[in-house]
Amino acid sequence: MKPGNHCLSERCQFQLNPRFREMRGEANLFRFLDRNHLFFRRRGFFIQGCGNLIRLQNLTKTFAGKDEVRALTGISLEIPAGQIYGIIGPSGAGKSTLLRCINMLERPDSGEVWVADTLMNGLGPQELRSARKKMGMIFQHFNLLNSRTVSGNIAFPLELAGTDKRVMRRRVEELAELVGLTDKLQAYPHQLSGGQKQRVGIARALATEPTVLLCDEPTSALDPETTSSVLELLQDINEKLQLTIVLVTHEMAVIQEVCHSVAVLEDGRLKEAGPVVEVFTRPKSEAAQRLLQGFLSARFEVSRQSPDGTLIRLTFLEERANQPIISKLIRSHQVDVNILFGRIDQMKGAPFGTLMVELAGPPEQKAAAMEFLEANGVGVEVMER
Amino acid sequence: MNSAALSMLWTAAVETLTMVGAATVLAVLGGLPLGILLAATAPGGILEKPWLNRILGTVVNLGRSIPFIILMVAIIPFTRSIVGTSIGTTAAIIPLTVAAIPFMARLVEGSLREVDPGVVEAAHSMGAAPGEIIWKVLLPEALPGLVLAITVTAVNLVGYSAMAGAIGGGGLGDLAIRYGYQRFRGDVMLQTIVILVLLVQGMQMLGDKIANRLYHRN
Numbered sequence: 001m002k003p004g005n006h007c008l009s010e011r012c013q014f015q016l017n018p019r020f021r022e023m024r025g026e027a028n029l030f031r032f033l034d035r036n037h038l039f040f041r042r043r044g045f046f047i048q049g050c051g052n053l054i055r056l057q058n059l060t061k062t063f064a065g066k067d068e069v070r071a072l073t074g075i076s077l078e079i080p081a082g083q084i085y086g087i088i089g090p091s092g093a094g095k096s097t098l099l100r101c102i103n104m105l106e107r108p109d110s111g112e113v114w115v116a117d118t119l120m121n122g123l124g125p126q127e128l129r130s131a132r133k134k135m136g137m138i139f140q141h142f143n144l145l146n147s148r149t150v151s152g153n154i155a156f157p158l159e160l161a162g163t164d165k166r167v168m169r170r171r172v173e174e175l176a177e178l179v180g181l182t183d184k185l186q187a188y189p190h191q192l193s194g195g196q197k198q199r200v201g202i203a204r205a206l207a208t209e210p211t212v213l214l215c216d217e218p219t220s221a222l223d224p225e226t227t228s229s230v231l232e233l234l235q236d237i238n239e240k241l242q243l244t245i246v247l248v249t250h251e252m253a254v255i256q257e258v259c260h261s262v263a264v265l266e267d268g269r270l271k272e273a274g275p276v277v278e279v280f281t282r283p284k285s286e287a288a289q290r291l292l293q294g295f296l297s298a299r300f301e302v303s304r305q306s307p308d309g310t311l312i313r314l315t316f317l318e319e320r321a322n323q324p325i326i327s328k329l330i331r332s333h334q335v336d337v338n339i340l341f342g343r344i345d346q347m348k349g350a351p352f353g354t355l356m357v358e359l360a361g362p363p364e365q366k367a368a369a370m371e372f373l374e375a376n377g378v379g380v381e382v383m384e385r
Numbered sequence: 386m387n388s389a390a391l392s393m394l395w396t397a398a399v400e401t402l403t404m405v406g407a408a409t410v411l412a413v414l415g416g417l418p419l420g421i422l423l424a425a426t427a428p429g430g431i432l433e434k435p436w437l438n439r440i441l442g443t444v445v446n447l448g449r450s451i452p453f454i455i456l457m458v459a460i461i462p463f464t465r466s467i468v469g470t471s472i473g474t475t476a477a478i479i480p481l482t483v484a485a486i487p488f489m490a491r492l493v494e495g496s497l498r499e500v501d502p503g504v505v506e507a508a509h510s511m512g513a514a515p516g517e518i519i520w521k522v523l524l525p526e527a528l529p530g531l532v533l534a535i536t537v538t539a540v541n542l543v544g545y546s547a548m549a550g551a552i553g554g555g556g557l558g559d560l561a562i563r564y565g566y567q568r569f570r571g572d573v574m575l576q577t578i579v580i581l582v583l584l585v586q587g588m589q590m591l592g593d594k595i596a597n598r599l600y601h602r603n
Contacts, residue, residue, distance in 0.1 A: 103510055105506060105509060105510060128512075129512035129513070129514060130512060131512070132509070132510060132511060132512035133511065133512040135510070136510075137507070137510040137511075139503060139506075139507060141503055143501065143503040143504050143506065143507035144504070144507075145504060145522065145525070145526060146504075146526060146601050146602050147525040147526050147528060147599075147601055148525070156508075156511065156521070157511040157512075159521070160511055160512060160513050160517060160521075161512075188601040189601070190601055190602050204511075208511075214510075
């Protein structure tokens with residue numbers, strides 16, 4: 001879509017996604033839904049399991065030492081089953097600590113960690129080890145065993161679980177195929193690229209068929225191209241295996257590309273949590289706004305054209321913006337609207353529109369115009385007065 | 386070189402190899418578990434036990450701070466209680482082992498501590514028990530370093546074994562002192578030195594070769 005196309009209507013969505021066109025000719029709605037199952041699931045039409053898989057209640061963690069560091073303060077979070085749940089924040093926000101509390105690599109000082117129906121911080125050492133065998137984890141620096149081949153690395157958790165040798169060999173082959181490393185089974189980690197190492201990490205984490213995959217900055221050590229291929233793999237796994245994924249990152253682009261929901265952390269506190277589309281289009285917390293500012297401003301540099309104009313950013317959410325709002329606005333208010341920039345982003349496949357416009361006219365008319373827009377479900381943010 | 390001198394050199398070389406070989410094997414048997422214990426009980430180790438770590442550390446330091454020639458004489462009663470005598474090549478193996486165990490233990494501890502903590506964390510995340518982490522992660526990952534630690538210990542034992550003459554242990558060092566130095570036999574001195582240099586070079590080359598073969602990193 002070209003800049004200036006201000007109305008993100010239902011029809012536009014259908015154009016973006018040609019698969020929707022089939023719907024008209026499709027007599028059987030169920031067949032249509034079934035055929036496009038993944039497409040709908042990506043948009044969160046049906047979220048697996050409905051319930052929450054992970055529930056964190058009032059977690060607090062302090063690192064003792066010369067200067068005490070308060071890593072987490074009163075964090076409560078619910079992570080639904082089947083989602084890719086992002087945790088974002090600046091470095092030092094406590095994201096990795098929070099992730100490590102889920103499998104007790106870090107023990108919270110207080111609070112409760114529930115995974116499915118298990119209170120993780122109530123488990124003894126032996127029970128905790130069994131519980132961990134049902135949770136996979138991947139790391140920023142991959143953490144593969146250098147002394148083992150790819151096949152040996154993938155087999156490692158199976159060995160720990162006491163899997164039968166023959167079953168193990170078959171499972172390793174399956175997993176290598178899933179992550180696309182069938183031809184590298186006999187290679188050692190140092191012979192692999194970063195992306196391949198992370199694929200081994202993913203295969204290893206999936207070996208024991210976990211219910212959740214914890215990802216600690218899985219793409220931060222990778223170049224952009226490899227990053228998207230690893231993210232694609234994670235998304236693929238989430239859909240194929242209906243696996244819940246918790247993903248820690250400091251990159252908004254990663255959240256935008258794969259996550260259903262996101263939690264924003266800053267200074268060890270939870271600032272905001274919710275569906276990605278909501279948080280991206282209507283951030284409530286300053287922390288989220290800051291993260292987005294850096295993320296979005298890098299994408300469009302727009303400045304005011306006339307000295308008395310007001311620069312505003314409008315965000316259109318798919319279901320609300322199916323009316324020709326801008327032309328209505330011009331007709332009903334005494335303002336001029338200068339469209340400077342427009343784009344449609346894909347948020348985990350779902351489109352949302354952003355429009356940068358400059359309003360010119362008497363101040364009270366401009367205020368009324370913004371009220372009108374907000375009343376029509378458009379996100380309004382004043383960039384420059 | 387006459388045949389008497391040659392057989393003397395040969396006997397001494399065999400004595401040295403016996404002492405170094407036996408003491409190295411025993412030092413690995415003692416030093417490896419001790420080193421694992423030192424690394425595991427250290428702060429941040431997988432079986433963190435500060436008090437045990439402090440006790441072990443003190444004992445190891447004590448063993449390493451006594452000069453070998455003194456240690457050898459000081460533990461004569463202990464040597465006698467084990468091998469029945471305090472003189473001879475076999476008797477010398479005991480003080481050599483006692484001296485090499487703490488040395489080896491520190492080297493083992495160092496190699497194990499160099500294993501990437503991230504890999505250990507990954508093993509924890511997979512539900513590995515402490516014993517499994519030692520056997521399946523720490524030791525295999527540290528293997529090249531451990532081979533080099535054994536090599537360094539063995540080379541060190543060649544040096545120590547030269548002092549074994551003090552308790553009648555024999556060996557190349559003893560031959561060099563008694564013939565080369567005390568009887569002004571420069572040729573014997575030179576011959577023993579050449580053999581010792583070749584021996585140490587050979588051991589180090591072998592150790593390096595094995596370690597390199599095991600080293601899967603770039």
